[in-house]
Amino acid sequence: MSSFRLSSGGRIDRSKPLDFTFDGKPMQGYAGDTVASALLANGRQLVGRSFKYHRPRGILTAGAAEPNALLTIGEGGRTEPNTRATVAELYQDLIAKSQNRWPSVDFDLGAVNGLLSPFLGAGFYYKTFMWPAAFWEKVYEPIIRKAAGLGRATYEPDPDTYEKCWAHCDLLVIGAGPAGLAAALTAGRAGARVILADEGFEPGGSLISESTSFQDRSATELLAQMVAELESLPNVRLLMRSTVFGWYDGNVFGAVERVQKHVGTVDPHRPMERLWRIAAKQAILASGAEERPMVFGGNDIPGVMMAGAVRSYFHRQAVAPGRQTVVFTNGGSGYQTAADLEARGLDVAAIVDSRADAPTGWAGKARIISGGVVRDASGGKALSSIAISKGGSVETIKADALAMSGGWSPIIHLACHRGARPVWSDAKSAFLAPERQDGLTVAGSAAGVETLAACLADGAEKARQILVDLGFSNAGAAFAPAADKPEHARPLWFVRGSKGKAFVDYQNDVHVRDLVSAVGEGYGHVELAKRYTTNGMATDQGKLSNINAIGILAEARKVSPADVGTTTFRPFYTPLSFGALAGTSRGKHFQPVRKSPLHDWARKNGAVFVETGLWYRSSWFPKSGETTWRESVDREVLNVRKNAGICDVSTLGKIEIFGKDAAEFLNRVYCNAFLKLPVGKARYGLMLREDGMIYDDGTTSRLSENHFFMTTTTAYAAGVMNHLEFCAQALWPDLDVQFASSTDQWAQIAVAGPKSRAILQKIVDEDISDAAFPFLGAREVSLFGGRLAGRLFRISFSGELAYELAVPAGYGEAVADAIMEAGAEHGICPYGVEALGVMRIEKGHVTHSEINGTVIPSDLGFAKMVSTTKPDFIGKAMLSREGMTDRDRLSLVGVKPLDPATTFKTGSHILVEGATPSLENDQGYVSSSCYSPTIGSTVGLALVKRGPERHGEHVTVWNDLKGEYTKAVLCSPVFFDPENGKLHG
């Protein structure tokens, strides 16, 4: 119980107390608190255990870089592990739990790892768990995962919603600190469309976390004036609680807005988070600077905090870090903290300044130890004393808080997301980003500017220049120029002689010795050291640790930090929830469902559906008493062959093709002839790829001179449409041809079987006798005595006398009902895609099981379809290649077991009878197979070397997955009605 709430002050609302719990213990904070500030106000400094050594850890920072204070917040489906307490806003009844501890954060058995630390240094995974190899997955990894870790995700579904949206602006300003506010004000006044985004819940940056003033105004007065003016400008949008996490192509920025993360009672009509994609003409990065920790023994003990964080909690939430504070600094930040604390009467025991020539202007009470360092902090779970070393002597001071500052690093992540490399500045002793890149300008302390006045001036002036470039010639800077007063930076990368572990990367438990040993073992390159030690690889991505690691590597390698360089900055700046990334694409909205216009008709007739791509197609229609799908399918097949059946084929792709060159166009995209297709006729067409392989097949009908109707397979509908458009627009733009997809406009119904004509004639007004409407007829027809117009095609996939009737989608169900009614006396039954598949295999018709991207027309017996007279068509040139005429090409053949009681599976390979399975002996494979109730046996289609020449040959069908060998015979692929007597019936 050392940190505490001051009795007055701060920006919290003391009239709005908020109850919350930490590890089950009730606590209270106020509106305006973060979880971290509320915990500190309750005297709670120990909030977690470290990743590897399970060391007690407290709250280190007051912002997004926090490596220690990772809590699990919320419960049930709203459980969110690894939440940084320093950015999580407090709300009524918030539930926070510590992580990576057992049984409790105060007493954690995992801390025994600290004693084992000599064996757990950098690279220990690689060295210790090398062998036996099989142990890694089964033994080592589970144990390591259990011992080292973060919070656990919930298995319950997230009850909240998320959304994504776009925004466009002239100027995006990232960060609402002094530079960002000044830039936004400058641009807002000029009339530009401005978005000002800040990750916090209150704008101001250092204006609210520091005790500064500007000219005659206090920082808070200045802030209030600027915010009031920005809010009055309709062209300025202030996006608070919004982290701009990435800079992408086309000057598009990604941002996540935490819309309801800070509320106790979630409004179900609003999203929890909103993912913004902001297309900005120009952007100003005013993300500020990050304070660097000092690296000394015990620098992770709860009670050790960043000096700037101490000021932030002090000014914003009126929280004092302790009763007796020691400051360890190498620059002005430490003195500012001491002055702020003393101004409220708090005790600062000493200011330890690592610079031997510490400035002399200090007017406070605290003793200054110039040229000294904090060698070690001690206290275990709470800081109790500090050992200060100066000139060989060591002095121990009692303290319950230590504020440290190792200087500042500009926050340049976003400026380096598109490939720019940071540049080391000796003057600033920091890495800086290029100040101006195409589309992005860095301003304020992110650009290395230090004083408030200079930051305001820098933001204003850089915005003014951008606005002039954008054509806002009247733009004037909101603040006058001001000279900066830079400090002479004197980095202290680490303290020598520390007894305890001096942590560099708090979250991954990397300490100085790990980095030194990385250099010693040859992993001194910054990228290698990162992976060898895991420095910078935790969820904070090294926001605090990378710079110190680089400094330590530089000293160990005796080079400049410029020579060490940085690892690569990549999005996201801070972790992003999967919810925000998924947006609305979850559950039923993960992908659309496509339902045929006959879906409800199929459902009421008892269909079992199967997903094919986005479509739901009816597979079979079980009748009562049928216990297996095969029973239903066999019955459907036999009934179609004997009587008639009705099948939904609406999912086939349908494309209307118009234009005076439509016939010429089709002649070029199909390998067979279409130029002279008569009006009123359908033709089966084969579409090739440019390499000669078959792309898709289907029927195309000529409905009038310049109007064709193409069908594609279900799976390739979109691809064929894109292909036709490419051919028409990019290859032959001179042809007069246009396309419209009408897949969803038509319900298409196949009626097949010997009685199909009798059934359809009852509803079709025109004569559809064989003489009037022969095989491959295609025409518009009148239905139900002129009440409806449709399209009728005499085409057959089943090999039966068959028709396909297309009617406008909305009439599909009524027409299907009418066909069922008309067919009742003829024994009609609905059939699904399974029966359709059986009948097409019986008839030797191919689908994409055979058209699998490796076959050319002659492989499937279509050699005669390929035009030899057309001057050109897609695929023509490559069909004449040597390999395409090879005798040994796999070609279509039928296959059936010698013993009808035996069977084989699709995908099985064909071997010469008795041959041992090997690549050399492989003759081909079964591409489709089914049980044929018509034949009374399994039948299959296969692609086999010289297949058509081998009808009658006995072979072995081999399925190594099942260990099955089936004796079979190759035969014609047409198992049923090879004379096509039924088709033409």
Next chain:
Amino acid sequence: MASLIACPHCGPRPKEEFTVRGDAGINRPAPDAGKDAWYAYVYLRDNPRGRHKEHWHHTSGCRRWLVVERDTMTHAVYSAVDAAVTGETV
């Protein structure tokens, strides 16, 4: 994440609406152009670093094929022209 392509018909639209096909700088040979020309057209592709013209289809927009010139390193988009206007001679 997102970059924008300025479709000549629809204005700047997110790239997710488009489908890229590949090099727009190769012309479909004449039917009798010979084996080598066809082999090159069907199979051979350069993988340039820097400016590159490609066919992009505005699949979820106007459904026009465009010739988009972009930088394969920086992804900067320099131009987007309807393929029918540009023809094959890009």
